[in-house]
Structure formats: C-alpha cells, structure tokens
Amino acid sequence: MSQEDQQESGPVEVSVLVSGEHLSSIDAVAKALESAGLRVSGVMGTVGVITGATDDPDQLGALEQLDGVDSVEVTRKIQLPPPDSPIQ
C-alpha cells in the first residue's frame, strides 16, 4: 500500500463530514455546499459524508464554516502495489 498525493492541477476532490446534529438534514447541507460552489457528487446519509469537487482550493476554508459542516478533507488516493508484488 502506498499513497499518491493529489497533485494534478484541476478540480480538488473533497470529503465533507456532516456534524452529528445535521445528519437528518444532510440534503440541506448538500444544498448549502452547492450554493457555496461545491459540485456535489455524492450524499451518504448513513455515514454523514458529502463528496464533491471544487476548482478553487482556497474555497475549502469557507466550506468548513458552513452550518452543519464538521470538517472538509481533500480526498486521498490509495494505490495497491502491482499485482505481481509479493507484498500486498
């Protein structure tokens, strides 16, 4: 297992953690994120996470200030070793 940091230019993909009190109104949080410029790609009501992308990395701090948002993390990439590697 190893990590490749997200370095390519272009949209920044993020995972947005919705606070516990706002789980029941996660769709409203998703709308607020969209209004703030996030292109929402997924709303996961059980775990309370909204995924999306933005072209403006400087926007992330503003997203974190929105009502119902606990935290915003840039999506990590995960890469397994090549299949022929003896260590997996």
Add this chain to the structure above:
Amino acid sequence: MMEFSATGGPEEYLAGTTTGRYLVLFEGGAAEAGIAALTHATGARRVAATDDVTEPEPNEALFFEQLGVAVVDTNPQQMRQAGVEPAAQGIIAVEPERINEAFQAPGTVEDVPATARSVEYLQGYRDAVLHLTAPAAGDLAEEAGLLAVADETQATWGLQAVRAVNSSFSGEGIRVAILDTGCDLKHPDFAGRAITDRSFIPGEAVQDANGHGTHCIGTSMGLKTAPTGPRYGVAYDAEIYAGKVLSDAGSGSDSQILGGIEWAIRNKCAVVSMSLGARTSPGQGFSRVFEAVAARAQDAGTLIIAAAGNDSNRPTSVIPVSHPANCPSIMAVAALDSSLKVARFSNRGINPSGGQIDIAAPGVDVYSSFPMATRYRRLSGTSMATPHVAGVAALLAQANPGARGAALWQLVTTRARRLALLSSADVGAGLVQAP
C-alpha cells in the same frame, strides 16, 4: 499494563483506587486445589462465575474457572489471618482489585456488558501475572508450541494459528463486506455462495481482474473444504459482500471507500474488512472524516477493520500505521509470520491518539483463492492479515448475537492470544483467536 508484585502480600496494596476485594490467580491445573485452599482459609463461600454472576457478595469467592482466577470479597485482616498469599497451595498471586477504568475500548464502553469488562479485566490480570512469573524461555516454548503448523495439508498455517480449524462457528448469518478490488465471481470455490456485490469504480465491474480482493475474500470467507489443497477460509458460511472500491489497477480514493462503507452499513454488515491504506508520517494525525464515519458505523452495528500497512523494513525502518487504520475507531491489523514474529514490513503504532496497532494476524506466505486460471496463490502483507481478523470477527459475531460495533471490537481484542515476547506497539492485543 498494571503494576504489581507477584510475590508481595495483600496489605501492600491498600490504596484508594482499589475495590476492597482481592484477585487470586491459581496455577494452571491446580485451580481446584487452590480455590479449595482459599475458601478453607478465608471461610469465603465458593461461587461459580456465570454470565449473570460477575460480582462476589461479601464473604464470597467468585471463581472464574476458565481463567483460573477468583475474586474474593473479604477484609484485609481476614486475608492476612488466613495466610492467603502466593506461597499457599496452588496460588500464584494475590492482589487487591483495582477500580476498573483502564479498559475502555474506542467507542462507547456503555454498550459493553459488565461481564465482558470483568472477564477482560481478569484476563489482563492473569496474563500480566503469568508474563511476570513465567521464564521467558517457557513463554517462547509455549508460543512455539502453538504452532506446530509447518504442515498445511489440511488447513493453512494462518487458519491453524487463529484456531479457526476447530471452531464450532462458521459465520452463518453474518454479513462481511470486503472493500477491495472486487471478486472473481466465476471462481469455482465460490460456486453456490450468495455474493452481494457493488462496484464503486466508474466503468469497472465487480469482477476482479487484480486478484487482491479475491485473495482477501478467500481468507475471510473461503469454503470449508477446498476441492484441492488446504482449507484457507475462516468464516466459510458468512455472507459475502464484495464492494469494489479499488480498481483493477489497484487504485481508489477516500470517496470510493466511504461509499463502500455506507453500502456495507446499509446492508447491515457486522464486519467491514479493508486491506488498503495510505502511508503516514510520524506526527501525522488521523482523518476526522474516517474517524467519525467509523464511530457512526460502530453505533450502527458495523465494525471496521483495516490493514496497518506494509511500509516498514525491519529492523532498519518502522513506519507508523497507515490511513485509515490509524483512526481510533478503526481496528488496525499487524502481520505475523508462521513463527509468530512481526513481519518485516508490518507497520508500528508510533503516532498517538489512535495510531496504535490493535491486533495481529497471519500475514506472511498466506495461501488463498486467486482469480482463475491461477486459482490459488500465496501472498504476504497486512492486507492478508486483515481478512483473518474479519473472519474471526464474523465467528465471534455469530457466537455473540448481541455483540456488535464496539462490543464486537472488545470481544475480538479480549480473546486475542497475548504475545508476551512482542511489543504491543507491534502486535496490539496479540494474535486474533477464533471462538
């Protein structure tokens, strides 16, 4: 670990943090003689511990037969007058019972039955005393004796080491999600098995063209009697949920993994196994997103288990536990070899607050299923250790229908076999053990 003397008398311990009761550890094989000597000397009445009876009444000696431990409720003067001390017949150690607050697993301890906490506490006491009193050479021999398993004719060394072979549980009725590269749905060893699958990789079907996922599913839930070769699957009757969160090229992202977790919780999987991760650096914190998700999963009855990572090259370098296994509410799995040594590549608990290793499992030279036409392959890695733990967790979930989430976590770690010669920073609670 608790501090105590294995040889001191009871009166040394009258600090304010004790309960006023005493723990007495008996010699293995001499517990009957020991409890008889204890009750005779103190006048306490012998009571057998059960699921419902976990606290002694005054003047009772509550006897945990499986553990070889008694909890005695009597006053210090009586203990002293009775001469109950380690010199007595069949008794290894005596110490005042401490207020139990050191055994909170991540998550909510309130959900855990008092029995589980008591038993864990007593197991910890027993193991600590035995560790201090047993000569190291004896421990080595004991641990080596666990594994006269060079012979893989019947079952892989890993299944023997986790004691899955003779378990009376099969994982029946338990759903286990393997979030990985998918599954070879045409593999003859999975013929007739109900497999629920979903791909979170755009443009790729669940069908596993990588092999990693098929190997992990085999270890956790492969069939009981393989048509050829040894048995390699732990929970052979568990329901397979194959979530493809890594592409055939072995790549994925946080969002795809989170999607897989969401799917597993919605499908009421008791166990999620994730043989994946990203390297971390010393001092790096854990993901708030994954931690909250894992805690919410536990509350919903889903235990998430993940590989600690293979970035180390011992003894030259040791690297901290990977993301997301470094989250406090995700169980981090280290890899052992067949002589029960830490695998050269296995990461270590270095970062504080959640970055520790929680448990260890077989992860070197692991034989399991692989996409056709290869059919079987041996691989090494914490990726191979993780599904051993997931399979055992499924057996424990079947054996304990009320234990899910944090309570299941506690069962998995409580029942682990302590590896006294290894550091808990490397192996956590020890080698996972089937019920």
